Amino acid sequence: MGQRGEIFTLKRFVEDGGLTYFFNVKENRYGDLFLNLVESKKKDDRFVRFSLIVYSEDYAKFSEILETAVTKLKAEVPDWEHELKTGSGKRKYKFTVKAAKNRELYLIVSESRVGSDENYENVSIRVFKRNLDVFLEGYDQAASHMKRA
Structure with a gap:
C-alpha cells in the first residue's frame, strides 16, 4: 500500500495544461478500494478541483454505464x-x-452524496469529446487496479 492508502495515481494533462485529470485508486482503513476521479481546471491564476468517488461496490455498474455514455x-x-x-x-x-x-x-459525470449535514453535495466533471481518448486511457489504467484479487 502506498502513501495515505494510495494504490495507484496518474495525471493526464489536456488543453495545454489548462485542464488536468487525476485518476487515483485508494484503500480505506478497512481495506476497501475506491476510485477517485478528479478534474482540475485553471481559472484565472489558480486551479479549481472537482472530485468524484466511486466505491468498490458501485464500480462495476458505474463502469458499465460510463461505457454506454462513451x-x-x-x-x-x-x-x-x-x-x-x-x-x-x-x-x-x-x-x-x-x-x-x-x-x-x-x-x-456527476456524483451526489449525502454530506455530514444530511444534505446532498453535488460534484461533476466534464470530458469534451476532443479529450475523451486521454480520459479513457487514464480511467482504464486506474480500473486495472480496482480489479485486484
Whole structure:
C-alpha cells in the first residue's frame, strides 16, 4: 500500500495544461478500494478541483454505464442521460451527454452524496469529446487496479 492508502495515481494533462485529470485508486482503513476521479481546471491564476468517488461496490455498474455514455458520445447522441442510485440511496451518479454552445459534445459525470449535514453535495466533471481518448486511457489504467484479487 502506498502513501495515505494510495494504490495507484496518474495525471493526464489536456488543453495545454489548462485542464488536468487525476485518476487515483485508494484503500480505506478497512481495506476497501475506491476510485477517485478528479478534474482540475485553471481559472484565472489558480486551479479549481472537482472530485468524484466511486466505491468498490458501485464500480462495476458505474463502469458499465460510463461505457454506454462513451458510446453515446462517440455516436454523437446529444441530450442523453442516465442515473445510477447506489449506497442505500446515499449516493447517486448521473451521466449526461450534452452539446456546448459551439456544438461540441461533452460528457458530464456527476456524483451526489449525502454530506455530514444530511444534505446532498453535488460534484461533476466534464470530458469534451476532443479529450475523451486521454480520459479513457487514464480511467482504464486506474480500473486495472480496482480489479485486484
